[in-house]
Amino acid sequence: MRASAFYSGARRAIGRALLVACLTALIVVGPLRANTAMRAPRSTAQPSWLRPTGTAWQARHAASVPNGTYTLTALARDAAGNVTTSAPITVTVMNPGPVDTTPPTVALTTPADGAAVNTVVTLSAAASDNVGVAGVQFRLNGADLGPEDTTSPYSITWNTATIGNGVHTLTATARDAAGNTATSTPRTVTVSNLMPLTQLVAAYAFDEGAGLSALDSSPTQNRAVLAGAGWGVGRSGSALAANGVGYAEAADRSALSPGLTATFEAWVFLTGAPTEPASILNKWSQSSDDEYLFGLDTSRRVYLAWQTTGGAIWGTPSFNDAASAGQVPLNVWTHVAVVRNGPVVSFYINGSLSSSVTAMDANPFRNGTNSLRVGSQSRGGRVRAFPGRIDDARLYRRALAPAEIQLDMNTPISAPGSQD
């Protein structure tokens, strides 16, 4: 109701009562005659407003109530005791409150800084504010992660498979109702989801245990034939016993030339120090037809010699070798792996990164015509046989993540179906 309406209505109600009304942000009414009162509606329950013999409804009364809408009426009484109540008016009290300039505080509570995460994880934050937290927004690498959480406790679930494996940064930003914000100290996490074991192009379980055939459990289905090698106790089931005298040989396949990324893996049981590089997976012939030799060097380090399409001269980055920092012990099953990822070659022993070198050129592995031999080279004037046993030999055309290497370590190759 406007001030003028209030004024006329009140005047009708109280006759000649003197009324001065003034509305600013507040309402000031008065002075009224001694026998005139103004009262607030009962519904707002503000007894202090009731002025049975009152003189004025002061600004301070408006200042004493919460912001909101109120109804006012005026009561007039004459000397004979006649009382009339005015028509009500409504007013809106809109006192400015104190301005909140204090931002919230916020910190991520889970996951831990530096944590390795996979599948679905919970992000949690602790937030507080001098007035109240209006919401917390989680962010991944600076981008909003889900909607703002407006109720405590502040948390969301995050499917880590929605982003690639690797290191990522998480933050939480808290907001108060006045618009002040604060962002937590960032935390980094390493996402390592297991990927489907795709692009496996050779997988020998050596679980036949007798005869001359070693079946390939990969989609390549490239059966190997033993030559001079036998069978022995494996890491799982039986193993190929190369024992420095034999190997298993499978035909050349285009899939066995892995391109720009590759992973070589095997369990090995080394029974003596190699006198020259000992072959685990070998497509080498001491000629321009060389492709790779995955094995152990004479210092029992994990070893890779390779040739790419970038050249055919030994000693250049396209035709070279490298070895791990760590050594493989004698007479104990040890898992060894080499990952090629572009120019970087990484060596793993028992699922842990031993060392990594930027050694390769950026060209794919050469695609030669040599057969794949497991446990020996035996061509080009070199034998390079493995002194000991080999189990679960695998070759991938892609670079496996450490978690995938560890998964392979703990997962024996399952027997394939029959092969020609």
Ligand SMILES: [Ca+2]
């Ligand atoms: Ca605040």
Ligand SMILES: [Ca+2]
């Ligand atoms: Ca086996």
Ligand SMILES: [Ca+2]
């Ligand atoms: Ca080939």
